[in-house]
Amino acid sequence: MSAEPTPFARIVDPLPYEDRLEARPLDQIDLVVIHCTELPDLATARDYGERVLHASGTGNCGHYYVDRDGSVHVYVRPQRIAHHVRGYNPRSVGIELVNTGRYPHWLSTGSQSMHEPYTDAQMASLDALLADLQHELPSLRFIAGHEDLDTACEPASDDPDVLVRRKMDPGPLFPWDAVLRTTSLERLLPRTDGAAA
Template sequence: MINKKWYKYGLIGLVSMVLSACASSVVDERYQAKGQDSRVKYVVIHYTWEDMPNSLRILTEGEVSAHYLISDDEPARVLQLVDETQRAWHAGLSQWKSDVNLNGNSIGIEVVNLGSRQSGQAVPAESSGWQPFTRSQIERLIVLLKDIQARHGIPAENILGHSDIAPQRKVDPGPLFPWQWLAQEGLGRWYDENRVTELMQQYRQTGLPSVLDVQKQLRQIGYMIELTAEMDKQSKNVLRAFQMHYRPSRYDGVLDLETAAILQDLSR
């Protein structure tokens, strides 16, 4: 038979111990340091290269992931798959300026889009057949980006494509992604068209800049490129990524007047 007196005082003691333990573990959050900012420095935009059902399955059941997925419905929906406080596995081997492996300091956004496909396989960026993004997708993306930018204090020039941070192996979000539209919304960089026209005229008279100068300018902007002074494969891939972002009418990795002028303007 249970001793009621022991039970009563034993229970009171147990409750007191639990409350005392809880009280001692409470964190005092009354004070906040002035010297702090968000760990998130970049936003990286991708296309999924899959339809919506497969995109959602891959991004939730596989190793690859992203913080947000924008559907191809009408109207488009925004799905959060990874909390912004957590690391998503979307960037892979990557670099922008001095930052490497951008999974740790970026937010990844996947947009449902098939990219460019041929017989179910990826094709070179020079090929045609790219799927356009819908207006609804871009409108939802702009709202999302402005919210992320405001909360994390992300500079406009740190909103990038996967091909920007991994030009040797990635081409998404591709040449049909409307970077100029985003830049007009304060969500990216763009060039001064009048200045580019002037620079093109100068290059007609003086000739194109040297390969080494082009490599230095690409590096100045943020691209990962080795300074070889040769238009080698890695340089063509980086130049192609630059063209897909800023001059998508032609993205063959070959330097021409317009590419050189845009590059010069953006690297100032």
């Protein structure tokens, strides 16, 4: 008989509009989406998360934020649907890893590479968080990167004749092989016809 995961400290700090986000049953959640903030630090990510962008009085945010020191911050509890990935929000939880990504010129032609590695502390906390979520969310089965699910392109901010990826996170430095070795979650990738498997 396998032991239950050991809970680890999560800093619960809900966004001001959390109660305005649509509620859902936990058994509706079968997917974890890994993001990176593409922002310089956790404080800036919090500021972006608090911005109201929708008529409902809510904004764009993940559920969990993992800082470079490995601390885990809960901005939206999983009982609420957060706006973090097009087309998959009702069935997923979003985990945001603090990382500069392409900041501050996300869509510029000269900024389409990501250079900051994820920290060992972030990866250890991510592994523990995934194990806990599998225990807490019995329907959880899949894991994906934001870039796996949102493959849209947009005109570059500095050259509208060039198309660049709208989302590239968690990006080429995310250690997928190591993460998939520590979890039983199955990576969800789009099919060749553009739909998700």
